[in-house]
Amino acid sequence: MIIERSSEWKEGFISRLENQEPWDNWTLYKMSYEAVKNNLITDFSGLQSPKYLPNLTPLAHQLEVAETVISRMNGKAILADEVGLGKTIEAGLILKEYLIRGLVKKVLILAPASLINQWVEELNYKFYIPAIAYRKNTSIDYYDVVVMSMDTAKKSPHKELIYAQNYDMIIIDEAHKLKNHKTKIYEFVQGLKKKFCLLLTATPIQNNVFELFYLISLLKPGHLGSYETFQSSFSASKHSLEHDEYLRELVNQVMVRNRREETGIEWTSRRVQTIPIEFTKEEREVYDLILELKNVSSVFSGAFSMITLQKEMCSSKEATYLTLNKMRQNCTAQEEIAFVDHIIQKLMTLEINSKAEKVYEIISQANDKVIIFTEYKASQVYLQWYLNSKGITSVPFNGQFNKSKREYMKHLFKEKFQVLIATESGGEGINLQFCHHVINYDLPWNPMKLEQRIGRVHRLGQEHDVHIYNLAIENTIEKDILDLLYVKLDVFEKVVGELDDILTTFKKTI
């Protein structure tokens, strides 16, 4: 066994014996001994951190997570609580514990750029951990706890600087961004030494079970076997899982997950409705013409562009027009152009947007604040105009807004306007507990995006039931999306665990 000794005290003692320095104060000597005795960590297990944090009152499930990760998972884990249960607090508790016990000194925290300041503030003010945000010329040799964006970290020269450090602990927030093993960020994290490592994500599976495989292989390579063995034992096709129980057990050895209803906190409930909508005859005509496009022109033969157009047609004519017009530039043959022009002409004469009318109906009935999520900026603008014409005030919300504009828009929504219309990227990191109605105007392919959207509203501090309206147009691609969402949710529930309602009557459709 390795025994380390420090000779510091001995040197001081010798210099006093040789009369080079005066002897120290007896009272301070006794105080020092008493302080060490009182602060002694007498047990390998148990948490020291709470007594160092008298101003923080962690919830029971948060303490339990910290203890489990340290004593059962040896400090390497995925923290996968549902959105809004305080994963940052859990990570803070674990980090604090390791710092107090002297097991960790240098720490790297990777987070999306928009959450960096929040991390720095929470660590400093709630946990008394002197974390700093990394800027271009920060010399990381001198700082023990550094918070950095993933996008910065994976690039030179930052990447090389990080590799040259000897980090004891790596914390990665929104770790589902590592689901793809072919990305630069994945490769970067793979190359980091991970003595202790926490991956934070509410949505460890977004599309398929391999995402979880790659996430776990990053944390603990081999825990789920090699890629080949995993593939052969767990997936005949991507979505059907045979050894559910076994896989779930393996996953639970490296992942902790709390659900809202298990936390012992009173949660308001979610009331989810899927609202089917019928196109008008005119809308249906345009939709069918768009389907016809792939037979008319090779420009539209790509599956991706066809899907985009169909989805846009389910959203608004404005969104459809932008894409269609752009693709028209690529057409060369006269009859192709004529066909596209014909569609555009029909499109522009449409006077009714059935989905928007449904939105108006929902807002009128709710008679309360409402958030609308759409995938398209053009639809966002259209909806704002349309609602305004009906006498309903609204504010837009996008990911590109800087911090002060975000805050201002949130303020306007809270104090003055009835509706907030957000695009997908605007969803991350805003908390809107004062609102209780969420309309998913367009459906994303990824069910976890829906969960993230709902999580903006249904989180700690929400006092009312939350109403969720998923809009889907009958006999269109939206029906396929809905089916696929159900399948993906099923995979998630089998491997990761139960989820709060996102879609209606989920169980029955499987």
Add this chain to the structure above:
Amino acid sequence: MYPQQVHDYLQKFFKENNCEIVHGNEHYMTVQLTVDMDKKIMNRPFHWQYIENTNGVPDPAQLTLITDQTKISKNMKGEVVHFGSPRLSQIFHTTRELGACVQMYERILNNMETRPILTPWLGVNYKVSYYCDRTKEMLYSLGINLMTGEVINGFQESITTKELDDQKSERAFLLPFIIKPLRALERLDAVIENLIQQEDHAWAEEAKSRWQKDQAILEHFYEEVEEKPECYEMEKKAMAEQYEAKIKIDIINGGLFYMK
């Protein structure tokens, strides 16, 4: 440590370091630091360098420390100090630095007729930390009689009940060392190692088996890879750092004690 204990500790600390408490009650104190104390706890080396280089007038800070925020008026400006706050851990650290080595004499009562004889002891307080992916700490206070070589455990507890002075009474007769203090220190270092060896080290075995388990998983992952990538070595290194059992021996403080 409760707010009251923190308060008492701070009060005692500043008093012993000649920092005057200007005003305060049981829940807060405003203290005038000395130049030395300012240098130790205010983290402003450049300020002091500037003052000294320009022959400026030293201006040690006045500090208001609040030990129980709930019991004072909201308007009071000051730094809240509690167990776990950076300020308190800094003060613990300073205490340790300023109370590292002592030389003490047991007090002699004046009414004694004969000339009392004092025997020299070396007392050392050790903190032993066990490290793997977890930690545990033990405290040993050892004393060795520098005449006879006798070693006792629990030395600190046995002397704190006695009256000690940092000056020798003129009437006291000090026995000379037979064992030199540095030799005695080596003896105590050997004793502590012996004590450690007698402890139960199941924790190290358990850490080793956790390590082996993780190692096996890793090997399995790369089993069929002929040329192992860099991250394989990285993972192995990380595991060694995570699980390898280590023992660290620290001396908190120690000194020469002349006892009856």
